[in-house]
Amino acid sequence: MVLLDLDGTLADTLKDLYAALGRVSRAHGRPPPSLDQTREVASQGIRSMLELSWGSLSDTRLLAALRGEFLDCYAAHLVEETVLMPGVSALLESWRKEGRPWGIVTNKPAFLTTPLLAALPLPHPPAVVISGDSASPPKPDPAPVLRALAQAGASPHRACFVGDARRDIQAGQAAGVVSLAALWGYLSPADPPERWQADGLLRSPSDLAAWLGQTGS
Numbered sequence: 687m688v689l690l691d692l693d694g695t696l697a698d699t700l701k702d703l704y705a706a707l708g709r710v711s712r713a714h715g716r717p718p719p720s721l722d723q724t725r726e727v728a729s730q731g732i733r734s735m736l737e738l739s740w741g742s743l744s745d746t747r748l749l750a751a752l753r754g755e756f757l758d759c760y761a762a763h764l765v766e767e768t769v770l771m772p773g774v775s776a777l778l779e780s781w782r783k784e785g786r787p788w789g790i791v792t793n794k795p796a797f798l799t800t801p802l803l804a805a806l807p808l809p810h811p812p813a814v815v816i817s818g819d820s821a822s823p824p825k826p827d828p829a830p831v832l833r834a835l836a837q838a839g840a841s842p843h844r845a846c847f848v849g850d851a852r853r854d855i856q857a858g859q860a861a862g863v864v865s866l867a868a869l870w871g872y873l874s875p876a877d878p879p880e881r882w883q884a885d886g887l888l889r890s891p892s893d894l895a896a897w898l899g900q901t902g903s
Contacts (some may be wrong), residue, residue, distance in 0.1 A: 688692055688787075688789070688848065688894075689866070689885065690790055691847075691848065691854050692790050695848055695850050695868045696774055696790060696821045698770070698771050700724065700804070701721075702764060703728055707739070709719035711739040716739045717739070719738035726875070729851035729871060729873075731851075732756055736752050760798065765805040768805075769806075771870060772890075772891075776888070778808060780895060787840065789814035789816070789834045790803070790812050790816065791830045792817055795817055796818075800817075814838045814842070816830045818830075825853045825854060826852070826854075828861035830857065831858055842862035846858070846866050846885075847861070848888065848894060850869075850870070851872075852877060852879075852881075855884045858897070866886045866888050866894065867884040867886070867888065
């Protein structure tokens, strides 16, 4: 069983996330950050993206209000430029031929995850999808990974989780699965994946296919 993170691992959602951040920033008279700045924090969640424009958001009421505005903007333009990450379509097609089950574990809420996945050309649909509000607490807690495995009827000893953020690796390791870092994702120089203590570093989706072949999984 292979579990994948969504943003930055399965799909390139950056441009649509960035567009939503720009709309919210400009609505409040704040200059939006650059696309590259947003890329470095996109996998860390909405708060990290908003703080590029607002600085530290310690005011919980302001954070909640901005988060709501961001979600509204993002939902209205959800899949305008989002595509599968390069190499992912071929990987999923190979899994379709193999009959390999796979799933998604994301902190993105279900009201965004469901229509986003429906709009993507997935050659092999996931066996299970766990969104940010499908299991509590979210990653880096292992609960979402464990729930995905339970729904799929898979054992942690025969599963791996692939993601592009430290919290993905932490969640996978706490759940007892092999945890692999997706180097093709949204990485930050301030937190290089070499420090995450992942079980493996994958430079491309084809590396994941090779890793699965080498392990005989």
